[in-house]
Amino acid sequence: xxxxxxxxxxxLLGAALFSHAYAQSVKDSAKAAPKTAGDSTExxxxxxxxxILGDLPVEAFIKETxxxxxxxxxxxxxxxxxxxxxxxxxxxxxxxKSEGDKFVGNGQTLESKAxxxxxxLRKVANKAIAFEGKIIIGGVASLISSPDNTDVGEKEFxxxxxxxxxxxxxxxxxTQVSPQSVxxxxxxxxxxxxxKSLKSENVQIAxxxxxxxxxxxxxxxxxxxxxxxxxxxxxxxxKLKMASGVVATGWTNGTYDMERxxxxxxxxxNSGGKFDxxxxxxxxSSAAARAMSAKPALxxxxxxxxxxxxxxxxxxxxxxxxxxxxxxxxxxxxxPEKPGANDRMIVWIGVPSSKTTDESSGAHLQFAENSVGExxxxxxxxxxxxxxxxxxxxxxxxxxxKGSWK
Numbered sequence: 328x329x330x331x332x333x334x335x336x337x338x339l340l341g342a343a344l345f346s347h348a349y350a351q352s353v354k355d356s357a358k359a360a361p362k363t364a365g366d367s368t369e370x371x372x373x374x375x376x377x378x379i380l381g382d383l384p385v386e387a388f389i390k391e392t393x394x395x396x397x398x399x400x401x402x403x404x405x406x407x408x409x410x411x412x413x414x415x416x417x418x419x420x421x422x423x424k425s426e427g428d429k430f431v432g433n434g435q436t437l438e439s440k441a442x443x444x445x446x447x448l449r450k451v452a453n454k455a456i457a458f459e460g461k462i463i464i465g466g467v468a469s470l471i472s473s474p475d476n477t478d479v480g481e482k483e484f485x486x487x488x489x490x491x492x493x494x495x496x497x498x499x500x501x502t503q504v505s506p507q508s509v510x511x512x513x514x515x516x517x518x519x520x521x522x523k524s525l526k527s528e529n530v531q532i533a534x535x536x537x538x539x540x541x542x543x544x545x546x547x548x549x550x551x552x553x554x555x556x557x558x559x560x561x562x563x564x565x566k567l568k569m570a571s572g573v574v575a576t577g578w579t580n581g582t583y584d585m586e587r588x589x590x591x592x593x594x595x596x597n598s599g600g601k602f603d604x605x606x607x608x609x610x611x612s613s614a615a616a617r618a619m620s621a622k623p624a625l626x627x628x629x630x631x632x633x634x635x636x637x638x639x640x641x642x643x644x645x646x647x648x649x650x651x652x653x654x655x656x657x658x659x660x661x662x663p664e665k666p667g668a669n670d671r672m673i674v675w676i677g678v679p680s681s682k683t684t685d686e687s688s689g690a691h692l693q694f695a696e697n698s699v700g701e702x703x704x705x706x707x708x709x710x711x712x713x714x715x716x717x718x719x720x721x722x723x724x725x726x727x728x729k730g731s732w733k
Contacts (some may be wrong), residue, residue, distance in 0.1 A: 360723075361481060368394045371478040373456065380462065380469045384408045386541045389458070391425025391478070401430055403445055406541035409438075414538040418545070419443045419464070422696050429460075432486055438545055441465030457533070490542045492550045496577035498666060501673060506557035506662030507633050512550050515543060517572020524570065528563065529631050530555045552579055556633035557662035583660055583675035585714050589675050590664060590732055591722035595599050600634065602661075602672070604635075610719050611659060611674070612637050618715035619655060634658050643683045652686045653677040657712075674720070 364554060373389040406418040418437040418553035423430035430447045447460035457474040460518040479487075494510040495503070507529075513521050521539060533552035553629050555563055564576040596607050612623035619642035628635050636658050643651035657679040664671040685692040717724050723732040 338706070340570075368392065370397075370481050371457075372481065372484040373478055374484055375476065376458065376473045379405070379471050379473055380407050380464075382411055382452060382574045384411075388432075388484070392550060398425055398449075401425070403430075403432070403447075403621075404545075406544055411689050414535065414541050415542055416541050417441075418541065418656065421445050424449070436464065438539065439465070447471060469514040489547075492542070493579045494550055494575060494577045495579070496575055498578050500665045500731075501578075501662060502585060503580075504578040505583065505660070506578070506673075507554055507660060508579045508581045509553045509555055509560050509567075509673040510550050510574055510577055510579040511553070511564075511567050511570075512548055512575045513570070514574065515539075515547055515549055517570070518549050520552070521567070521570055521572065525553070525697070529559075530563070531631055548574055550579075557660075558633065581660075581675075583677065585675075585725040586671050586727055587676045587678070589713065589717045589720055589722040590671055590724050590725075591720035593670060593672050595721075596672075607661065608635055608637065611635065611716060612639065613656075614719040615639050615657070615712045618711040621655065624654065632660075633662065645683060649685070650684050650687060651692075654682050654684065656682070669678045674716065674722075676716065679712070 356410075361717040369392075371391050371393060376385075376389065379385055379387055380619060385405060385407045387403065387407075387522070389401060389403050394401045402420060403423060404418070404420045406416050409415050409417050412525070417436045417536065418697075419434055419436045421432040421434040421443055423432040428449050430445070430449060432445045434443045434445075435441060436443060441464055444463040446461075447458050448459040452474075452554075455474070455475075456476045456478065458471060458476065458521075459473070460471045462469050482576065492510070492512065493504070494512055496630040498504050506690045508717070511521065522532070525532060531554040533554065536550060536552040539549065553563070567573055568576045593602065596610075597601055608626045612626050615621070616623045616635065616639045619639060619641060621639040624638040624640045626635060626637035636656065638654050638656040640652055640654050641648075645651065645653075658677040660675045660677075663669060663670055664673050680698075682692060685694075713724065725731075726733045
């Protein structure tokens with residue numbers, strides 16, 4: 328199933344997009360050992376060290392430079408959550424000095440500037456390497472016990488570090504990225520000023536994109552994701568490209584599913600050379616109501632994101648004698664099929680939510696959404712809404728197997 332995903336999950340993500348900055352930072356982070364005649368120098372990595380900072384989520388590795396099979400220098404690179412419940416990360420890189428089987432070093436964290444002391448014992452056992460010892464960050468000590476580590480070469484290690492931020496600067500169409508989801512790759516020193524500058528723009532910021540993650544700490548660049556009305560997205564991306572510290576702008580994944588998308592010609596829905604939102608909203612509400620044996624209720628456009636929220640109502644079938652009302656509410660996004668094109672558009676239909684209420688005269692019954700211990704209910708069998716809309720718009724649906732419009 329192809330989906331347009333945000334992630335404000337995550338959520339995460341080829342090698343062609345792997346940041347050169349990260350690759351270079353890994354290569355430059357340790358001092359190269361001098362070569363001597365008859366000796367070969369190689370670099371090896373231990374990339375699965377386990378829970379080396381207690382319960383804190385950690386991404387860590389140890390890099391060793393060896394000459395003639397002997398470790399001549401090493402470093403430890405640790406990116407970790409600042410606490411168990413936070414998505415914000417901090418990082419330290421400490422060069423380690425060899426004292427026999429011991430590795431020791433001092434440094435500080437990148438974000439909080441807390442002092443770091445590393446003291447590790449390297450043991451060889453059964454063709455594997457174990458690391459034991461202690462890491463102290465800002466006075467807080469963590470005991471290290473990382474057994475059964477095997478090393479990998481630099482090429483293999485780099486392949487495991489590939490991070491795809493999903494930013495597409497010039498998409499050919501909007502089947503893989505969303506026309507409302509703008510991404511800005513910015514140097515970290517310019518990140519805060521960029522975010523503050525958006526107060527004057529009519530946009531929504533993906534909350535999860537403001538948290539510092541390990542990729543940002545290791546590349547020095549962070550991707551901020553915004554939701555904006557598709558008609559304004561291209562101009563906004565072009566404007567933000569000129570902001571201080573911005574490396575690239577483009578489009579990213581969204582939350583809508585291509586299986587719930589309909590492509591249609593815009594000719595019948597234009598008025599005075601512009602897309603007629605009121606006419607389209609009426610058609611969308613009417614199609615959804617017919618498909619669900621309901622009546623149109625409310626519809627409202629979000630001028631910030633370009634989405635429409637509509638609701639339809641029908642008699643609830645839970646307990647017909649109570650004469651309750653079921654309200655189905657859903658969001659939809661309408662945008663161009665391709666950047667700069669206006670002959671065809673795509674509408675993505677969100678999955679409806681259902682709510683049952685008592686709308687009779689006088690005092691009303693009140694209902695809890697779910698009983699204690701019950702799983703959350705989901706609305707099913709609503710594909711008929713998408714089918715009805717495709718018929719109403721004389722449009723096409725997406726074939727996920729062929730990756731093309733039917």
